[in-house]
Amino acid sequence: MTVAKRTPHLRPVLRSAPPFRALVACRLLVAAACWLLAAPGNAEAGPLAEALLTSPNFKVRLKAASELGRTRDPQGVAALTRALGDEHALVRGAAAASLGQLQARESVPLICALRADPDTFVRGAAERTLEVFGGPSACQVSKVFVEFEVISPDARLRRFVENQMLERASRDARVVLGRQVEFGATSAQAGADPRAEVTAGRMPGVALSLKVATNVQRGAGATRVQCQLGQTVYELRKERILRGSATQRAEIDVGSGSLSDQAIDGHLQECVSALVPVVYDGFGDYLKGVR
Secondary structure, three states, rough: EEOOOOOOOOOOOOOOOOOHHHHHHHHHHHHHHHHHOOOOOOOOOOOOHHHHHOOOOOOHHHHHHHHHHOOOHHHHHHHHHHHOOOOHHHHHHHHHHHHOOOOOOHHHHHHHHHHHHOOOHHHHHHHHHHHHHHHHHEEEEEEOOOOOOOOOOOHHHHHHHHHHHHHHOOOOOOOOEEOOOEEOOEEOOOOOHHHHHOHHHOOOEEEEEEEEEEHHHOOOOOOEEEEEEEEEEEOOOOOOOEEEEEEEEEEEEEEOOOOHHHHHHHHHHHHHHHHHHHHHHHHHHHHHHHO
């Protein structure tokens, strides 16, 4: 099987409406390069971030980590976040402190994890940084009620996508589902009437609507299978409020012009299956900012 272009299975196409689009896009980038594609900011942050990530001298990395917090440039956040895993304790502690100076709330889960660092200095730096974000309570997992809606003319694909999304959500500690879902040894229980909690404003709620579209192009010597997952995110209150949308597409060149309908169905499911993890990862990043 030959996959179109150089990206295995996926050729993501994102359209309209931040913030969800931006979050999905960032998940698709190579992690090591993501910070390079951030907003330009001050020119000073770029060389400091490079020194923090590449210098073999821990003193250079330590100074870079400290200085990045003083630049107030968000371009340094991704490099500082990676530096939380630096082999040297002083660098880890300085990175945590600078993330606090930059008020990088997206780094809070990793800073929370540093409270278990084997080094006393790092643990103290993590605790002090958390005060910027409201103290230890910032480490508590915020529950979010989630609904999924899958739209497709193909009932088999609709059930497949719904089950794939529910399976991932059932393993997500943040997510409260509208009904109990069991997959092997994993289960998620919503509790008593979570929709009422959302309507009353006591729990945040989010709905993700997924529209599945597929296409098969048959040629004399090849068959090309295409699939698309259109995503729309709504905030749930007393009514649904549109928050963003994105579209993911994948294409598979199966390299044969004579395939049975059953084989085509299998490739369509394979195509959609390649998109589901990307969609849920982007959605999961979106949920981190829901309060």
